[in-house]
Amino acid sequence: KQEVTQIPAALSVPEGENLVLNCSFTDSAIYNLQWFRQDPGKGLTSLLLIQSSQREQTSGRLNASLDKSSGRSTLYIAASQPGDSATYLCAVNPASGGSYIPTFGRGTSLIVHP
């Protein structure tokens, strides 16, 4: 059974810092991995999707990497801003073959203070 762990569970940093959020998974037979952002009481907003054949994806100040063999993904946030404050979740989608139910981590709660 796939297990997804996100470290740290919570993070508080001053504005301007570069951040790394970690996501690890136990079964490397994945189809893709997706990073989400969730603001309090809101739905999940997709940030980046990395297919299993890819090593990284970038969007603006965000960069996500994937090392499937070691079961790890990182989300790098450059020059953090107070507006980045949210919970960040990673979801691992199992390899194709009929299964399309993602496994989510518990998230990293990020606070960026001015």
Next chain:
Amino acid sequence: ETGVTQTPRHLVMGMTNKKSLKCEQHLGHNAMYWYKQSAKKPLELMFVYSLEERVENNSVPSRFSPECPNSSHLFLHLHTLQPEDSALYLCASSQQGAYGYTFGSGTRLTVV
């Protein structure tokens, strides 16, 4: 707007009421999901439909009843709920996970 629309955004209901949550997607996806998110708890998968057939029922109490009349619509029928059912209910859709998952904004349910 993500392409997945949930209504209503907020719902307050008594324990004896019957209500329904609605989810609609026009992304051409063929799988739809209901998740429950309670305060300070992780996402809990409730139901999964693929090609309009239920493929996962994650030990959800019978007071929650899903319905998927077509690939674009998903409902969650609620009856005789308990206060502990108060939570954020999220709907998601995907093309069987191939291109990730798209979530709606959620329905905040309060049972009084």
